[in-house]
Amino acid sequence: GAGVSQSPRYKVAKRGQDVALRCDPISGHVSLFWYQQALGQGPEFLTYFQNEAQLDKSGLPSDRFFAERPEGSVSTLKIQRTQQEDSAVYLCASSSRPGLYNEQFFGPGTRLTVL
Amino acid sequence: TQLLEQSPQFLSIQEGENLTVYCNSSSVFSSLQWYRQEPGEGPVLLVTVVTGGEVKKLKRLTFQFGDARKDSSLHITAAQPGDTGLYLCAGVKNSGYALNFGKGTSLLVTP
Numbered sequence: 001g002a003g004v005s006q007s008p009r010y011k012v013a014k015r016g017q018d019v020a021l022r023c024d025p026i027s028g029h030v031s032l033f034w035y036q037q038a039l040g041q042g043p044e045f046l047t048y049f050q051n052e053a054q055l056d057k058s059g060l061p062s063d064r065f066f067a068e069r070p071e072g073s074v075s076t077l078k079i080q081r082t083q084q085e086d087s088a089v090y091l092c093a094s095s096s097r098p099g100l101y102n103e104q105f106f107g108p109g110t111r112l113t114v115l
Numbered sequence: 116t117q118l119l120e121q122s123p124q125f126l127s128i129q130e131g132e133n134l135t136v137y138c139n140s141s142s143v144f145s146s147l148q149w150y151r152q153e154p155g156e157g158p159v160l161l162v163t164v165v166t167g168g169e170v171k172k173l174k175r176l177t178f179q180f181g182d183a184r185k186d187s188s189l190h191i192t193a194a195q196p197g198d199t200g201l202y203l204c205a206g207v208k209n210s211g212y213a214l215n216f217g218k219g220t221s222l223l224v225t226p
Contacts, residue, residue: 033213041218042218043203043205045214045215048212056213093157098212103160103163104160106157106159108155
């Protein structure tokens with residue numbers, strides 16, 4: 001497909017487990033964003049990549065969260081020692097170019113439930 | 116902490132009615148976007164407004180950006196069941212790139 005894809009779509013983890021969430025952006029898109037959407041809330045910014053460079057990680061809640069995009073395409077969001085408060089939908093978005101008015105295309109999200 | 120306050124949070128109306136959703140902030144945004152999100156899906160962009168006072172129309176949807184670029188509204192005329200969903204406003208601050216989302220307005224249109 002031509003859209004942003006994310007996997008897995010659903011993930012259940014036991015508290016303390018490590019998880020890895022994958023994002024495949026639209027081919028050729030320079031910018032990649034991760035957002036966290038808690039139940040009943042709007043998405044909140046986590047981190048931003050321009051190609052392989054992580055330009056902003058100010059939204060990551062703690063040092064248990066780590067994101068990478070080593071070749072400037074696929075990105076992985078890793079959460080170590082998961083906690084119940086990490087339960088949320090994690091959305092990935094990509095954009096064809098950086099800039100203020102660029103449209104961000106969102107994937108369907110990964111719903112993480114930590115028991 | 117979310118910079119944008121949306122109201123109402125929930126709205127249930129009958130087919131054919133009109134409605135307005137509001138998005139307010141004390142911050143100035145260089146642009147503001149409206150998204151619609153359906154269950155199990157990511158948000159889909161409806162419109163981007165960039166100029167204070169700008170009005171954009173998309174079929175039965177009318178979007179307005181406040182003169183001071185701190186607030187926006189979405190008006191739907193003659194709502195249809197297919198309009199059901201979560202409507203999110205999101206602003207980009209000057210020299211920024213990340214979207215700052217409101218909590219959303221959950222709209223249910225019944226036949």
